[in-house]
Amino acid sequence: MKAGMTRRSFTMMALGSGVMMAMGTRMRFRSSNAFEWVSLRDGAAFATGNHTTGGNVLAMGSGAEALMIDAKFAGVVAMLRAEAEERVGTRITTLVNTHHHADHTGGNVGLSADANMIAHAAAMTRVARQADRLVSQFNNAETEMRRLGGGSVPEDVIACLSQLKSRAEQMGAGAFVPQKSIDRYPTTLRVGERRVDLHHFGPGHTDNDVVVHLPEINVVHAGDLVFSGRHPFFDPTGGCSAAGWVRSLRQVRQLCDAQTIVVPGHGPIGAADAVDQQIAYIESLIESVGRAIGEGRSKQEVSGMSWDFMQGLGGEQVRSRAIEAVFDELSR
Numbered sequence: 001m002k003a004g005m006t007r008r009s010f011t012m013m014a015l016g017s018g019v020m021m022a023m024g025t026r027m028r029f030r031s032s033n034a035f036e037w038v039s040l041r042d043g044a045a046f047a048t049g050n051h052t053t054g055g056n057v058l059a060m061g062s063g064a065e066a067l068m069i070d071a072k073f074a075g076v077v078a079m080l081r082a083e084a085e086e087r088v089g090t091r092i093t094t095l096v097n098t099h100h101h102a103d104h105t106g107g108n109v110g111l112s113a114d115a116n117m118i119a120h121a122a123a124m125t126r127v128a129r130q131a132d133r134l135v136s137q138f139n140n141a142e143t144e145m146r147r148l149g150g151g152s153v154p155e156d157v158i159a160c161l162s163q164l165k166s167r168a169e170q171m172g173a174g175a176f177v178p179q180k181s182i183d184r185y186p187t188t189l190r191v192g193e194r195r196v197d198l199h200h201f202g203p204g205h206t207d208n209d210v211v212v213h214l215p216e217i218n219v220v221h222a223g224d225l226v227f228s229g230r231h232p233f234f235d236p237t238g239g240c241s242a243a244g245w246v247r248s249l250r251q252v253r254q255l256c257d258a259q260t261i262v263v264p265g266h267g268p269i270g271a272a273d274a275v276d277q278q279i280a281y282i283e284s285l286i287e288s289v290g291r292a293i294g295e296g297r298s299k300q301e302v303s304g305m306s307w308d309f310m311q312g313l314g315g316e317q318v319r320s321r322a323i324e325a326v327f328d329e330l331s332r
């Protein structure tokens with residue numbers, strides 16, 4: 001579209017200097033690890049384990065290109081991108097969103113001017129519809145960055161943050177929605193010399209889950225199909241399905257062997273047993289809620305119940321939400 005041309009040239013101008021500033025901070029970020037990056041396969045890729053800043057991110061460079069998977073919240077992306085590029089040694093050229101949720105797509109604003117952004121076709125309108133919420137992620141962002149950076153965030157990163165905020169306020173949804181939607185799976189991309197396989201196995205955590213498989217380094221980013229050590233987040237308005245979630249996870253498991261590194265959407269980076277544990281949790285949830293329904297219990301009553309498989313997990317505030325979603329799904 002013609003407006004797109006205008007918009008693109010405007011944003012390249014508006015953000016260009018911001019990106020340069022972010023790149024210019026590499027030297028100063030050399031020892032920074034605000035996002036708790038973990039090196040995978042001796043530095044072939046890097047992933048974050050920090051939960052409070054949004055979903056886990058993976059960054060992988062190859063030649064002059066680099067992939068980033070998910071982008072956390074808008075308010076942290078200036079620092080996130082600077083740290084990711086410092087680690088992979090080149091500019092991020094491709095961003096893949098694992099699904100539309102705001103803790104994975106808010107940071108899209110920091111890449112939309114100069115990177116190819118890709119998501120499932122069903123994510124497009126969902127990201128656009130939550131644009132106001134994504135823009136509001138800039139509230140208190142400077143305080144959050146200073147906290148993450150241990151009080152020592154370079155002023156040019158703060159300036160980049162302020163440019164991204166203006167960009168988000170001016171463009172709204174256009175600053176966040178990926179340019180490229182994919183509705184046929186599996187799809188293979190190339191990032192430099194690396195192969196990147198994108199999979200979608202039907203509705204699970206949402207109706208637009210994308211699992212990213214990096215076969216050459218045996219790494220899978222499972223998105224929020226896997227919450228490791230935490231209760232999974234159920235979002236009926238996002239098209240979740242407990243039955244579909246289990247089906248999707250069984251397919252994810254097929255991508256894994258004993259050496260596979262699994263990056264969950266939330267929780268520590270691990271291995272295929274994280275997928276097994278998530279399958280066990282959701283199967284147990286379906287079975288337990290189904291049994292309670294069979295006993296004639298009300299939704300309110302079941303919502304307050306807990307079972308052994310739920311013990312010792314983080315994210316307690318979303319536990320009853322999971323029960324209620326499965327209650328509704330089984331009652332339909």
Ligand SMILES: [Zn+2]
Pocket residue numbers: 099101205224233265
């Ligand atoms: Zn999610």
